[in-house]
Amino acid sequence: MQLPEHGANPHNLYATLGIEQPIRLLDFSENVNPAGPPDSITKMWPSLRDLLTAYPNPKGEPFLSAAADYHGISTDYLFAGNGAAELLALLAERYRAKRAIVVHPTFFEYEATLLAKGVEIVRVIASESDGFKLPLEAILEAMTSASVLYLCTPNNPTGIMPERTDLNVIIRHGAEVGCEVVLDEAFIDFVDESLSFIAELKKNPHVIVVRSMTKMYAIPGIRLGYIAANPSVIRGIKALAPHWNVNGLAAQIGAVCLQEEQYREQAIQYSNREREKMTRFLIDNACNVTNSVTNFISFTLSSSRDSNKLYKDMLTRGIVLRHSQNFRGMDGRWLRIGMKNDASMNILKEELLQWFAEN
Ligand SMILES: Cc1ncc(COP(=O)(O)O)c(C=O)c1O
Structure with a gap:
């Protein structure tokens, strides 16, 4: 069964599998903030119309300056893109025909974008039996002969945030052996901004941070993200990007989103509360659950039950979960x-309870 590579777009999933789509459809396969975009975006909506008729600012202003203020850094350290997905594709060119380490299970796009540039991939697999903890020794060893290490912090799909002490060891080692470190902080907004490595970039010119505006602000359709890195890295990425790669609406919306402190705070509290409740529910029903700190969790069933059957049965009930067939190490x-x-x-809990009772 060939399943789509990403979550979201459930209509596509049903069409691919040839399953009739139920009228009630709940999509748990994507992980953007369920609160929807901040109210300020809805209010400013009519004023965005005027932006349609003007070419956008080529640097992605006013978003770029808003991001610089948000992180307390200069705009020389930032480059805005058409979603983190575009930035990952641009970044991969930096490692063309070199060697990159990807620690699995993790976001599919790292390998996809690197392989498209002829990069040799060294795979390090975090072990399920060890709770998908970072395999530190294996990573340090692989770094001695690689140009770059990609890490997702917190990691998609486990939601696990690597220990800061481990990250510090990895980053120090990277400086010693000449291995760059790309940190994808797409979900860090749901954890704690103070854990971001952006504040450490001046001291660590070999670290590159990728950020997405999609998840926290629930704006996947507008496409907006940014890279934070040493100015020479930024200049290299900028040279590869098309002119006007960030549309005017996205740049305006993103700038307003970054002012939404209370919205962010509420989202973090909500995500923590729901994640903890769901984790407890699954553990009470004999599931194994990842130690997530963000707005999604991954779980597996006890050995007597079949995850594929659960996945398909839930689809027929209009519940879309994210499969893990293309997450190496989860398979x-x-x-x-x-x-x-x-x-x-x-509703999800009720449907799961019913399935657990029948299976
Ligand atoms: C870990 C991670 N990084 C980056 C992205 C891409 O985000 P964007 O919507 O900004 O392209 C995703 C999207 O699912 C993701 O899960």
Whole structure:
């Protein structure tokens, strides 16, 4: 069964599998903030119309300066892109025909973008039996002969945030052996901004941080993200990007989103609360759950139950979970749940309870 490579777009999933789509459809396979975009975006909506008729600012202003203020750094350290996905594709060119380490299970796009540039991939697999903890020794060893290490912090699909002490050891080692470190902080907004490595970039010119505006601000359709890195890295990425790569609406929306401190705080609290409730529910029903700190979790069933059957049965009931067939080290045995609103979480629990009773 060939499943789509990413979550979201459930209509596509049903069409691919030839399953009739139920009228009630709840999509837990994507993991954007269930609160929806901040109210300020809805209010400013009519004013965005005027931006349609003007070419956007080529640097992605006013977003770029807003991001610089948010992180307390200069705009020389930042480059805005059409979503983190575009930035990962641009970044991969930096490692063309070199060697990169990818620590699995993790986000599919690292390998996809690197392989497209002829990069040799060294795979380090975090072990399921060790709770998918970072395999530190294996990573340090692989770094001695690689140009770059990609890490997702916190990691998609496990939601696990590597220990800061481990990250510090890895980053110090990278400086010693000449291995750059790319940190994908797409989900760090749901954890704690003070854990971001952006504040450490001046001292660590070999570290590159990728950020997405999609997840926290629930704006996947507008496409906006940024890279934070040493100015020479930024200049290299900028040279590869098309002119006007960030549209004017995205640049305006992103600048407003970054001012939304209270919205962010509420989202973190909500995500923590729902994740903890769902984790408890799954553990109470004999599941194994990742130690996530963000707005999604992954879980697997006890050995007597079949995750593939659960996945398909849930689709027929209009519940879309994220499969793990293309997450190396999970290989279909795990399923990921993005936190949604209260009502949806309750329906999910009811449907799961029924399935557990029948299987
Ligand atoms: C870990 C991670 N990084 C980056 C991205 C891409 O985000 P964007 O929507 O900004 O392209 C995703 C999207 O799912 C993701 O899960």
